[in-house]
Amino acid sequence: MSNTKHNMSLAGEPPNRLNTTQKIATGIGWTGVFILTLSLFNVSFPDWGLWLSLGLIALGVIIFANDQYLGKPTAVKNNGIWFKSMTSRGVLAWGTGILLTLFYIVLYWHPQYLGYNPDGANSGIIALFDPLSRMISGLPASQWFVYGTLYTLAILAFGYKFLLKYRHNRYEVIRTFSVMFFQLGFAFLLPEILMRLNQPYYNPVNIWPLNYDLFADYKLQEFFSAGNVGVLMILFGIASIFIITPILTYFYGKRWYCSWVCGCGGLAETAGDPYRHLSDKSRSAWKFERWIIHSVLVFVVVMTIGVIYSFLNDNPADFWLTKDVFLWSSAGFLVLFFALIMIFKKDQLAADAKKAATIFLVVILAIISVNYFSGNGNIFFFHGSQLRTWYGFFIGAAFSGVIGVGFYPIFGNRVWCRFGCPMAAILGMQQRLFSRFRITTNGGQCISCGNCSTYCEMGIDVRAYAQKGENIVRSSCVGCGICADVCPRGVLKLENGPREKRINGDGVLLGNDVDLLDLIREQKQSNKETESSRL
Amino acid sequence: MSKEPEHVVIIGNGVAGITAARHIRKISDKRITVISAESDYFFSRTALMYVYMGHMKWKNIEPYEEWFWKENRIELKRARVEKLNTAAKILIFESGEQMDYDKLILATGSLPRKIGWEGENLKGVQGLVTKQDLELLEENSQGCKKAVIVGGGLIGVELAEMLHTRNIEVTMLIREQSFWRNVLPEKDAAFISEHIESHGVELEFGTQLDKIIGDETGRVRAILTSTGEEIFCDLVGLSIGVVPNISFLKDSEIETNVGILVDPYLQTSVEDVFAVGDCVQQREQIDDRSPVEAVWYTARMMGETVAQTVCGNLFRYNPGKWFNSAKFFDIEYQTYGRVWPDPKEDEQHLHWEHKNREKAITIAFNTKSGKFLGINTFGIRMKHEVFDEWLREEKGLEFVLTNLRNANFDPEFYSRHEKEIFSSFKEDFVRS
Incomplete structure (x- = not known):
């Protein structure tokens, strides 16, 4: 063909x-x-x-x-993966992609x-x-x-x-x-x-914000009317977000969820496996990814705050958690979270990450303030349920379903997980900043062949790190382990280990004169400030 | 007015040349030009096979995107250098165009070795080193049913695996009694030979090429072996090694022998002209290394070293402990330190094989001092860093064996064999 x-x-x-x-x-x-x-x-x-x-x-x-x-x-x-029509964006791939897309459109709408x-x-x-x-x-x-x-x-x-x-x-x-x-x-x-x-329809491993409906009013009513079981479900949902997820990600990286538990990941890893090499590895795709996935995260946070806000009461006598208490504690949590990261993880954040985080925070706080002090009752200009409808349409259906799965044979199998999933964004931050997980590279054995990068479904240019002797510590890595499997020289290994030296930007390739390697390490360190072009 | 920066010109955009360019850029503002007749951009030569097998596209084996060269101010020029005028510091291209340089680094790599066989220039006879060789192989495999590969070795087994994926029947002529026996100890070589044969590749041991026979169109029709056997084939792959690519230097001042002769600073006989990678021949012996080493890793290390020297930090080329790696069909091979094919004086080998015949280890040690000398590992990944340290600290055999698990680099949940290896070695040891 x-x-x-x-x-x-x-x-x-x-x-x-x-x-x-x-x-x-x-x-x-x-x-x-x-x-x-x-x-x-x-x-x-x-x-x-x-x-x-x-x-x-x-x-x-x-x-x-x-x-x-x-x-x-x-x-x-x-x-022959790149020779087959089905796996190299040939006629079969386009046909399948279009059929799947049409199926999703009918299914959703x-x-x-x-x-x-x-x-x-x-x-x-x-x-x-x-x-x-x-x-x-x-x-x-x-x-x-x-x-x-x-x-x-x-x-x-x-x-x-x-x-x-x-x-x-x-x-x-x-x-x-x-x-x-x-x-x-x-x-x-x-x-x-x-x-x-x-009992309420409930899947304990479908965690907010991937499960963006967890706090929708119809869902909350369902939980509350189910009595103790329902309350337990809500509590487990909240514990998943704030306790279980961070702990597991600390020990194992986000892979415990993204490639071991999650259903989206499950489909991508199985039915989507033959398309993993189609992900875009360019630096520009990486830049795009960082902006869009965090925008979705902001959207879901805003939407959820709006939804819960409109669900709650004004009267503290009815329930201690009133609209105001919730709103200002949410704002307080976001500010605290932002401040702690900026203080303790400053050196690990790229300049554009700091800039983007600041912009996102200021925008959220500004919107909350404008709406709150103008007393219009909505907290993000629109009613919470309206935001949820839009989120459901654009992100829940169009992005994760139509583009995310329908386009497997064209853009690869992890488009949603990489560009859209807000859960992946949160776990990614945890993985990058607070985890023991990394992919280790093996001394000087890399031959820059490119199998690792090619078969990375998340579009990470694994080789770019391996051929410099640096560990791979990337937010987006779902720990599928395929890079290590396709490596013909045994260079890559997924590992959980001490956080010390986990990120080794001064890594060098072993093999040469040890004094020379020390010198190169020093030169790398002193270049670090100015070096943006991945020499 | 600031002075114009010094112009460093590098001939050859393989791993040696590109590593030199990258490291020079890291520590200097010199003007850097890399010239290649072979390809527009740097690619991983060791990955050529994966393009042919459909694992990767050409773009996938290029380690850097286009912006990399622009942002790092590494100028690329696609041209063939025909002559050097080292007295005037000028390069003359095939097109007649010229280029000045202040410092010149030769990184021209190697070419398949031919030894004047009858018929070696027939259509369908080729080696596999360059991008052009790969394109030629695509052409030559059209309608090809049967191929003969002359010589074992790494390129030979790559060729066999490549052709095998196109349903082309492969016979390999191997001079020794088992595959890569001039590098591997007997048991390792036998182990790998068996694996290659299990894929349906026919290995003819103790056999060399006598001549290649063509048909009336000038294409290969058959070969005649040293044992007098005639094998019909459409394709002949030459892989009895490579030789430095230095023919363009024959009228220059630069002294050559097998390769470009360099001193320990990778400096050639002419001032401001350096050489790195496969094309190099060391004048002085460096520990137990061969004066010409056509290996990815040594090319890279020469590139790292020469960059310092060119930028004024005079550095001797002093590579560390020997290591290498390869993959024979499905079996990965790594080696650290030296395991000689035939044990040298006071050297003894311990060999272990897993019962599924997909994993094996050979460890060399000194019988007098008990010192660990090196390891060959097949199907089990080992940590370079750990062995490098053990070798530099001259650890003993016992230490290495008891700590072997700390060197393991296999993926999580893989079966571990240290205990089995340990007891098997102990038995061997007692027996010997």
């Missing part, structure tokens, strides 16, 4: 062809998808129609993966096309999922149930493929079992079972 355009391959047989088994497997999988499609047209299937369809999809992926990996040497093999009917019996594909939904939660299916089922199926089936591909690497194997477990148990089954028990 379009492989010759993208590389120098003019050869007869680049390894981009499917063999017979793989063709049959593809056929089986697509038959499963075809049944789903048929159901859209209200072709009626018996109850086992759904099982048949999901079964065929899973079977197709499993047969394909078995053929591709079993009986072959156990080592990472990325042969026109679920009725899928057959969703909140006022009566479902039809179409939603009806196909009714029996399964009734079995688990006792309720008819919604578009979210359909989506959740397919999402879980993708993580499990492609997780199996991932397990085979990386079976030589126990870190990858254990990590993948973890994401499969959390998706199936916590993200998919647990909330549905809670519904069956008449």
Whole structure:
């Protein structure tokens, strides 16, 4: 197909062809998808129609993966990735991207096309999922149930493929079992079972601000009306943000969440694995990333403050936490947080990070003050629920769904996690400033080949550090471990260790005269102030 | 009016030349020009194979983006230098154009070694060193069914792995009785040979190339081995080593032998002309190293060293303890210190292999002093820093064995084998 355009391959047989088994497997999988499609047209299937369809999809992926990996040497093999249409932005990739995008648009904004009917019996594909939904939660299916089922199926089936591909690497194997477990148990089954028990729909590992609805008024009412269980859920949600998350990130880096627990990460690591090399590694993409992800974080903080503010009462007699108390303690928390970082972590922040943080803080405080002192009742010019609707539309749906997953085959598998996820932004700050996690480089062994950077789904130019003998300590690193796996010289290792010398900007490559290395280290240190061009 | 900065010109944009340029820029404001006939930008030569195998695109093997060169004021020029006039300090390009320099660094690398075989210039016969070689290989693999690789070694096994991904059948002619035996001890060489063969590559040991036979179109049709066997093939990969790329110096004042002769300061026989990397031949012996070392790491270290000297901090080229690395299909290899292929006097080897035949270790030590001499490790990653320290501090074998786990650099959750290695060595030791 379009492989010759993208590389120098003019050869007869680049390894981009499917063999017979793989063709049959593809056929089986697509038959499963075809049944789903048929159901859209209200072709009626018996109850086992759904099982048949999901079964065929899973079977197709499993047969394909078995053929591709079993009986072959156990080592990472990325042969021909840049030659295949599907993984090098060829026709297949664009087609898949567009189909996924259309699916997301219908899912988010026109679920009725899928057959969703909140006022009566479902039809179409939603009806196909009714029996399964009734079995688990006792309720008819919604578009979210359909989506959740397919999402879980993708993580499990492609997780199996991932397990085979990386079976030589126990870190990858254990990590993948973890994401499969959390998706199936916590993200998919647990909330549905809670519904069956008449409890609030709740997934304890879907943490605010990734779960931006946790403090929405409908959700808070649901929690409060559920009594002790509901209060426990809220408390656990708050503890996750302020206690559990920082502690785990301190010990293990943000990977404990992003590539071991999170569902978005789970899909990216499994179904998205063949697209990891498509992430943009340029310095300009990195700059863009830093601005946009922190803007989303500010947006979600503002939105949540607004939502809770409008939920609360004015009267301290009703509840000690009044609008005013909440508002000024939030402002106080933000100022304190900002001040502590600026005081204690000053040397670890780049100039533009300090500038951006200051701008963000001033803007938030200014808006709060203007609204508060003008007494207009809204705290960010608009009502909290309005902000939440916009956030849901632009960030929750358009960014994380349509762009985040729909564009896997074009921009890579972690677009949402890298550019949009506010949870990743918070964990990233913790990882950069308060964690024991780092990727260590091995002496002077780097040969600058670029496999690490190429296969970094977060677009980190890993090589830029490795070829200077510096550890990689980046906010965005989700600790997937693939850089270390594809390294042909054993240069990279993910590690938790003492914080001392974790960030070694004066690192040098070993091997040369020790006096010369000392001199180079000194020169690097004295250049540090002026050096911005990564010499 | 300030004086114009000194102009440092570097010929060759490989790792030696580019490392020199980067380090000169770090500590000086000299004008820097890097000239290359091969490519517009620096790329990782060791990564050429990954482009062919579809792991990476050409852009991926370039370690720096374009802004890097502009922001760091490193001027790049794509041209071939034809002649040097060292008396007038002028370079003359193929196009006739000229360039002045104040200091010149030669970093022209190496070329595949040929030894005058009959048919070595036929179509379909090639080595793999340059970007052009890679382009040629793409061309030569079109419709290719069978390839013969002459010589083992690192480029040979890379070629084998590359061609293997295109479903091209590969036979390697190896002079010794096992793969890379002139570098690896017998058991290590056998271990790697077995691994290469497990991928379906045919290894013919004790065999050399006699001649290459062409067809009427001037393309290779077959080869004849030293054992009289005729092997039909469409492609012949030459990998019996590399030689310094110095032919453009033949009319210059610069003294050469196999490579460009340099003193311990990497200075050539002509003032203000230095040389680094593969093209260099040391006049003075540096510990147990070979006078010509065509290795990524030594090229880099020469680049680091010459940058200081050019900027006025006169530094001897004095590389530290030997280390190297490679990957043979799926098995990574690292080495620290010296493990000679055939033990020298008072040197003894301990060898351990994992039962799955994917991991192995050989440790060399001195039987008299008990000193640890070096390690070859296959399929187990080890820390360079730790071994560098142990070697410099001349630790004993026992110390190394009891502390081996501190040197491990495998990913988290990997199985560890220190105990097994320790007891296996103990058995060997008792037996010997």
